[in-house]
Amino acid sequence: MFRVLGSLEITAGDRLARVPGPRQRELLALLLLRANRVVTVSTMIELAWGERPPPTARRQAQNCVGRVRRLITELGLPPETIVTTPGGYLLAIGADRLDMLAFRARVHEGRALAGAGHVWKASRVYRGGLSLWRGPAFADVDLGPFDAEARLLDELRLTAHEECLALEMEFGRHGRLVPELAALVAEHPLRERLWGQLMLALYRAGRRAEALAVYQRARERIRRELGTEPGRRLRALRAAIARDEPLGPFPWVE
Numbered sequence: 001m002f003r004v005l006g007s008l009e010i011t012a013g014d015r016l017a018r019v020p021g022p023r024q025r026e027l028l029a030l031l032l033l034r035a036n037r038v039v040t041v042s043t044m045i046e047l048a049w050g051e052r053p054p055p056t057a058r059r060q061a062q063n064c065v066g067r068v069r070r071l072i073t074e075l076g077l078p079p080e081t082i083v084t085t086p087g088g089y090l091l092a093i094g095a096d097r098l099d100m101l102a103f104r105a106r107v108h109e110g111r112a113l114a115g116a117g118h119v120w121k122a123s124r125v126y127r128g129g130l131s132l133w134r135g136p137a138f139a140d141v142d143l144g145p146f147d148a149e150a151r152l153l154d155e156l157r158l159t160a161h162e163e164c165l166a167l168e169m170e171f172g173r174h175g176r177l178v179p180e181l182a183a184l185v186a187e188h189p190l191r192e193r194l195w196g197q198l199m200l201a202l203y204r205a206g207r208r209a210e211a212l213a214v215y216q217r218a219r220e221r222i223r224r225e226l227g228t229e230p231g232r233r234l235r236a237l238r239a240a241i242a243r244d245e246p247l248g249p250f251p252w253v254e
Helices: 022-033 041-051 057-075 100-116 119-130 144-170 174-186 190-203 208-226 232-242
Strands: 011-014 015-017 036-042 082-084 086-089
Touching: 015 041, 015 057, 015 100, 022 041, 022 057, 036 041, 041 057, 041 086, 041 144, 041 190, 057 082, 086 174, 100 144, 144 174, 144 190, 190 208, 190 232, 208 232
Parallel strands: none
Antiparallel strands: 011 015, 036 086, 082 086
């Protein structure tokens, strides 16, 4: 099993294998990041040496792929897991062997279940996907110019977490969700959707004054960091809470 939702790890049964050498780790990370897609040799060279590769860069990259292939073979995976193509190499792998693909599959399944009205089941699928994370994606690998691709995984994780929390609020877990939402807000203080979810959870839990105080904290942080007022949806939620209106699911926090 390849694990990239945190530090880069390979597990084989009870055995945890480390990939030796930073260059091999970076190369394997890139192949995993672009799993089931061709990674060209020129892309590998860009990752390893940037704009000033040595004359032997292509041969070194090919040798590095050979070493990674031997490593995964020693762990019991078939050598054809890394496929040689005319343009480069492709790591052929399924969701049962790569946590990144398993997570994406569960988010897709959770969204489909939610869309069909299976709220409880969808939330369980989301939680299963979120449990695969151990830290930021590729936390201990320098992906250089390709790091932005890894950060898209972190963004999907946060979005999936928001979607999961929205579902769980539908079956009345408001009070239980407050500590989790408060921690997320502290970690992502410019994420208005999270502020809105925290306000709604507090309000539905009978803590109206705290919900309004949360809005003030959000407003102060957004004004200080961005120089703007909170968005229309968050302001509308604050106004509804101030009027003590009965609140169901609102699109600005779902």
